[in-house]
């Protein structure tokens with residue numbers, strides 16, 4: 001398992017679960033929502049990468065806000081630490097216990113509350129799985145403003161808590177813009193109703209933003225109101241090859257101008273990422289098999305006019321080919337080819353997971369410098385025990401630098417860190433573009449935030465969660481809170 005957990009000490013102020021606690025929870029929830037089964041706990045204690053593992057003896061699965069509020073009120077009064085958990089697809093060790101924290105999982109809170117077809121505002125419970133929301137909206141002629149590879153398991157509450165970015169941010173912006181309202185439960189059980197559905201509301205501090213991206217450290221989100229865009233009829237996807245990174249950048253520059261308002265995704269992957277996907281995912285075929293290219297770019301357009309959108313995309317690609325930015329390319333001819341192009345990009349984390357141990361870095365870096373880090377890292381690691389892979393949301397300036405190795409190895413880690421964080425900080429980047437800090441990066445926060453800012457964050461944490469029971473050891477350096 002990852003090394004961060006071994007450097008954190010269990011905070012002795014937290015109580016341990018006893019029989020009276022179990023009796024209380026069974027009384028308020030009913031026995032089936034009080035989970036002590038070893039197999040279920042093993043899954044809930046282990047993160048998606050198999051990197052972080054806790055030893056919780058108890059998972060609670062409330063049905064509604066009132067039950068969740070009672071749980072938190074009780075845990076707070078008993079000083080029992082709690083980990084909020086949604087789909088457990090987080091990639092920074094935030095969604096699993098570090099020690100024996102009580103897991104509060106929102107999966108049963110999965111109702112759609114309302115949908116307004118005029119405004120496009122969806123109100124739902126936090127445990128709704130993203131893919132289910134996508135299917136629900138599809139029937140209504142709408143889409144979710146975010147999409148990501150983990151959609152089959154991740155929950156909207158988890159998405160909002162991590163301020164997940166994903167594959168459409170370049171078009172629809174971040175959840176700080178599309179989430180219109182929230183309901184959240186504080187550590188003491190207070191229910192804070194901020195579940196507005198208005199685009200505009202300037203009545204004082206907009207406190208919902210504190211919960212968007214705070215990774216369960218300030219409260220548990222129970223309901224979400226979100227603005228959804230209409231589903232447009234013309235979606236086109238091109239899979240392109242570029243010889244070098246400079247061409248990818250120029251292509252982005254051109255795409256923003258020539259595709260403009262119809263551009264809905266601009267993703268890139270390098271040859272190493274492509275090889276991993278081809279090697280580890282059975283169903284994937286290379287759409288551009290005639291040669292091996294250094295970089296691949298996936299461009300999606302979404303608009304309302306099939307013929308003019310296609311014409312625009314084809315003219316853009318012709319120009320890109322003629323000017324040498326693109327060496328080869330294919331436009332999906334039907335929806336199954338479109339999904340197969342997306343599968344290549346979305347399948348990279350799964351391919352990396354199959355390849356062995358993986359060190360993941362999710363960085364915002366100015367686009368022109370972004371790939372220099374991947375090359376510097378390759379030079380630094382310099383041997384074939386570690387495969388350095390670069391891909392990500394190029395349109396958002398978000399690099400996913402992954403180092404894949406046969407097993408977790410402290411020598412490899414020592415070569416990667418702190419180099420990767422220092423490099424990013426030197427270029428005024430962010431050490432977390434979209435996955436959050438979790439356990440992995442709580443202590444690294446200073447690479448991206450000033451000490452005054454971190455102090456203010458700690459003050460807010462103390463105000464909302466004075467006993468520090470919510471997701472301890474994560475997000476903020478624990479030493480600031482004890």
Ligand code: FAD
Pocket residue numbers: 048083084085086087088089090091094095106126147148149150153154155156157158159160161162163164165166167215216217219220221222349350434435438471
């Ligand atoms: P979890 O993993 O269960 O929890 C994540 C964090 O949020 C934890 O700190 C947890 O304590 C907290 N939390 C969960 N639910 C709540 C709640 N209701 N209230 C308060 N706190 C809560 N992320 C991106 O940003 N973009 C991507 O493109 C992307 N792609 C991914 C692809 C794959 C294959 C995988 C495995 C992950 C990907 N991720 C991506 C990371 C992850 O899916 C997202 O962070 C997702 O938003 C987490 O949702 P979840 O329900 O699984 O939350």
Ligand code: 2HG
Pocket residue numbers: 091149166345346348349360361362392393400401402
């Ligand atoms: C993606 O964009 C996700 O595919 C996961 O954010 C990135 O695994 C990663 O590093």
Ligand code: ZN
Pocket residue numbers: 166392393400434
């Ligand atoms: Zn991503």
